[in-house]
Amino acid sequence: MSQERRMAVLSAIVEDYVQTSEPVGSKALLDRHQLNVSAATVRNDMAALEDEGLIIAPHTSAGRIPTDAGYRLFVDRLQAIRPMSRGERAAITDYLEGADDLDVVLDSTVRLLSTLTRQVAVVQYPSLTRSTVKHIELVPMSETRLMVVVIMGTGRVEQRVVPTGVDYLAPQGADALASARGRVNAATRDRRLAEALDSLRTLHDEDVETEDALTAGVIGVVEAALAEERATKVTLAGTANLARSSSDFPMTLEPVLDALEQHVVLLKLLSVEADQEAPGVSVRIGSENPVTGLQGTSLVTSGYGAGDEQVGAVGVLGPTRMDYPATMAQVRAVATYLSRIVDA
The missing domain is CATH 3.30.450.40 (GAF domain)
Incomplete structure (x- = not known):
């Protein structure tokens, strides 16, 4: 019981000091808090808390303030985080x-x-090392340029324009681009960037239907995103x-x-x-x-x-x-x- 009472005194000292920024004395504790004990008991509890290194007397003040250890114990004993209104x-x-x-x-x-x-x-x-690929979009900009947009699960976006040897604006090129988009996303969706990069390299080496320049461009964007992790x-x-x-x-x-x-x-x-x-x-x-x-x-x-x-x-x-x-x-x-x- 005495230990619980001392913790109540410590909590009261922390609360009062946070509110007033003034050292807290036994009389103030009795006036502001329902401790239901005598002044002598509070003084004894404060002396015990001081012996334990949980409160100190700054300068010659009769009041006490919490130490780092006192704050630590106060935080550790919080039953729950106070809900917001x-x-x-x-x-x-x-x-x-x-x-x-x-x-x-x-x-x-x-x-x-x-x-x-x-x-x-x-x-x-x-952190990009923990990010996953949500979607990769391939947007033809001209007959020889393609924009690669990598959208991460965190909302971060990386993009760059890459040169291509296929006109993806032409009907046949548009069909090829739609097919490539599907294969690229199947290889990367919901994978972490490093894993997605490995899958793209495999796609680059093994997929004969997708233009090498296209997969190389996507690989470049993902590599750039990983390099930016250092920053x-x-x-x-x-x-x-x-x-x-x-x-x-x-x-x-x-x-x-x-x-x-x-x-x-x-x-x-x-x-x-x-x-x-x-x-x-x-x-x-x-x-x-x-x-x-x-x-x-x-x-x-x-x-x-x-x-x-x-x-x-x-x-x-x-x-x-x-x-x-x-x-x-x-x-x-x-x-x-x-x-x-x-x-x-």
């Missing part, structure tokens, strides 16, 4: 509804999430929100801002979440972040994807003094809706 869910739907271009979708996503959380929002572009990027919004929490960074914001400028750092952090097989919300608190400049922050992330396949991650970065239940709910809701968009 119907109005909040409707706002997400309305804001993202109708966007079909991937860049527009991801830009809208980070702007929405930074507005909801009042923190820095970041989203990883879909997978992130986009972010809401950096100015950090200024509102400058008191949470007693030294300077400069290390945090420097880390945010290095997109490869954020990509590395988000890629860990995208690599997880099980969907869910992940929280890294303070010193749990491997990047030195971000060890005064917390990162709340969730993967998104098409079907059961996670292809990227979306998250929020802010000070450790964060409303974790609300932020976790908002990140999860936005990631869920983003998954619906890329899976459409």
